[in-house]
Amino acid sequence: xxxxxxxxxxxxxxxxxxxxxxxxxxxxxxxxxxxxxxxxxxxxxxxxxxxxxxxxxxxxxxxxxxxxxxxxxxxxxxxxxxxxxxxxxxxxxxxxxxxxxxxxxxxxxxxxxxxxxxxxxxxxxxxxxxxxxxxxxxxxxxxxxxxxxxxxxxxxxxxxxxxxxxxxxxxxxxxxxxxxxxxxxxxxxxxxxxxxxxxxxxxxxxxxxxxxxxxxxxxx
Amino acid sequence: xxxxxxxxxxxxxxxxxxxxxxxxxxxxxxxxxxxxxxxxxxxxxxxxxxxxxxxxxxxxxxxxxxxxxxxxxxxxxxxxxxxxxxxxxxxxxxxxxxxxxxxxxxxxxxxxxxxxxxxxxxxxxxxxxxxxxxxxxxxxxxxxxxxxxxxxxxxxxxxxxxxxxxxxxxxxxxxxxxxxxxxxxxxxxxxxxxxxxxxxxxxxxxxxxxxxxxxxxxxxxxxxxxxxxxxxxxxxxxxxxxxx
Numbered sequence: 001x002x003x004x005x006x007x008x009x010x011x012x013x014x015x016x017x018x019x020x021x022x023x024x025x026x027x028x029x030x031x032x033x034x035x036x037x038x039x040x041x042x043x044x045x046x047x048x049x050x051x052x053x054x055x056x057x058x059x060x061x062x063x064x065x066x067x068x069x070x071x072x073x074x075x076x077x078x079x080x081x082x083x084x085x086x087x088x089x090x091x092x093x094x095x096x097x098x099x100x101x102x103x104x105x106x107x108x109x110x111x112x113x114x115x116x117x118x119x120x121x122x123x124x125x126x127x128x129x130x131x132x133x134x135x136x137x138x139x140x141x142x143x144x145x146x147x148x149x150x151x152x153x154x155x156x157x158x159x160x161x162x163x164x165x166x167x168x169x170x171x172x173x174x175x176x177x178x179x180x181x182x183x184x185x186x187x188x189x190x191x192x193x194x195x196x197x198x199x200x201x202x203x204x205x206x207x208x209x210x211x212x213x214x215x216x217x218x219x220x
Numbered sequence: 221x222x223x224x225x226x227x228x229x230x231x232x233x234x235x236x237x238x239x240x241x242x243x244x245x246x247x248x249x250x251x252x253x254x255x256x257x258x259x260x261x262x263x264x265x266x267x268x269x270x271x272x273x274x275x276x277x278x279x280x281x282x283x284x285x286x287x288x289x290x291x292x293x294x295x296x297x298x299x300x301x302x303x304x305x306x307x308x309x310x311x312x313x314x315x316x317x318x319x320x321x322x323x324x325x326x327x328x329x330x331x332x333x334x335x336x337x338x339x340x341x342x343x344x345x346x347x348x349x350x351x352x353x354x355x356x357x358x359x360x361x362x363x364x365x366x367x368x369x370x371x372x373x374x375x376x377x378x379x380x381x382x383x384x385x386x387x388x389x390x391x392x393x394x395x396x397x398x399x400x401x402x403x404x405x406x407x408x409x410x411x412x413x414x415x416x417x418x419x420x421x422x423x424x425x426x427x428x429x430x431x432x433x434x435x436x437x438x439x440x441x442x443x444x445x446x447x448x449x450x451x452x453x454x455x456x457x458x459x460x461x462x463x464x
Contacts, residue, residue, distance in 0.1 A: 040453050040456065040457055042367065042376055042448075042449050042452050042453075043330075043367055043372070043373040043374065043375055043376055044373070044374060044375030044376055044410065044411070044412035044413065045412065046412065058372075060332070060372075060374070062374070062413070067374070067375075067412065069332065069372040069373055069374065070367075070370060070372055070373075071367055071452050071456060072456070087370060088456035089259075089367060089368055089369070089370040089456070090258060090259065090368070090369060090370040091370050092277060092336070092369070092370050092371060092372075094277060094336060094339070125278060126257075126258050126275045126276065126278060127275065127276070127278035127279060128278070128279060129278065129279050130279060165288075165338070166286075166337060166338035166339070
């Protein structure tokens with residue numbers, strides 16, 4: 001413990017005073033004999049050593065020892081020899097490949113649409129992530145212009161297909177993906193779905209969108 | 221006749237607020253008190269009242285600040301205008317800028333920032349009532365707010381100060397002791413990793429006194445760490461029982 005500590009701390013000062021009573025073998029043995037599944041742990045709590053367990057979710061290894069990195073309950077799997085922490089705190093929500101997101105179309109060019117992602121799965125996030133929707137990922141059939149499929153302000157549901165360099169590329173190639181709510185570009189009224197078109201009840205305008213199977217019904 | 225200065229610590233070793241030399245102020249911590257923040261915590265340490273809120277990780281604004289390999293930790297330490305005896309201007313002062321920076325640096329080593337490249341974690345520490353040692357209490361409470369936000373961390377960070385008043389080393393200085401005393405040594409510490417992430421000194425101490433002060437504040441940190449753990453347990457364990 002003593003030789004590696006604080007190596008990665010640029011601002012840290014190695015403390016010779018502190019290391020005298022901490023990390024002794026005795027206290028380690030005392031800790032490890034008391035442990036069992038379901039114990040409440042906070043970040044930094046010692047869970048075991050790598051000789052006895054494979055580190056699972058919510059844990060990290062430092063100098064051959066396994067520690068918790070989130071607060072939660074321990075899960076000691078004696079059959080598979082893994083130790084993990086079942087998190088009790090909120091889970092950090094970041095778009096991943098395959099996650100279904102809900103967002104608002106912020107701007108549209110000829111071949112790309114920008115989307116402000118405000119919901120990942122079922123969880124609203126604080127702030128937004130921005131996503132990019134390319135014309136070839138809109139639908140299985142040929143799309144001539146993105147203006148026929150989306151308008152700025154539309155609420156859409158999409159899938160993340162790439163997260164390279166934290167640019168979230170989206171896709172709406174699926175039956176339940178696409179526009180969830182759209183507003184008339186002439187009067188701002190909510191558009192009603194009528195077969196394959198959207199109808200404005202206020203001004204009678206008819207618009208085209210790439211809408212999802214449950215257009216106008218999804219709650220968010 | 222000149223006014224006689226009141227002693228900060230009497231012959232029996234009792235301080236002006238009734239504490240012993242190695243005693244912490246009564247401390248109360250609540251975790252998750254702000255429903256709108258991703259993570260939050262509140263501390264009352266003596267007369268200090270500090271609120272911390274965490275948002276993120278989310279997209280960085282302005283975008284040019286984003287770091288390609290890790291998350292950006294942004295920290296704002298701010299004192300409310302009504303937190304001190306004389307109204308403080310709400311604009312961030314030189315001191316607040318500095319404390320924001322050192323609190324950020326004290327917490328950064330604990331967080332796995334590499335997990336979330338090109339994002340930011342925004343941390344807000346709001347001092348509602350200040351009575352000495354707010355930087356330490358701020359670190360202690362901010363670490364809990366980060367844990368509450370579910371951000372993966374190597375360890376909790378806990379901070380406590382020691383100092384010298386009337387020629388005697390004492391733990392956890394309050395405002396009067398901080399201003400009238402001879403020296404002040406704030407220290408932030410990660411108890412499980414046994415690493416110090418902040419160590420400052422204000423005033424004058426001999427080398428031996430300094431070592432003793434560091435040892436004393438480490439002791440205080442360990443006591444505070446137990447309160448921190450209990451605060452987290454109080455939130456999550458009761459939550460579990462409610463669900464059952």
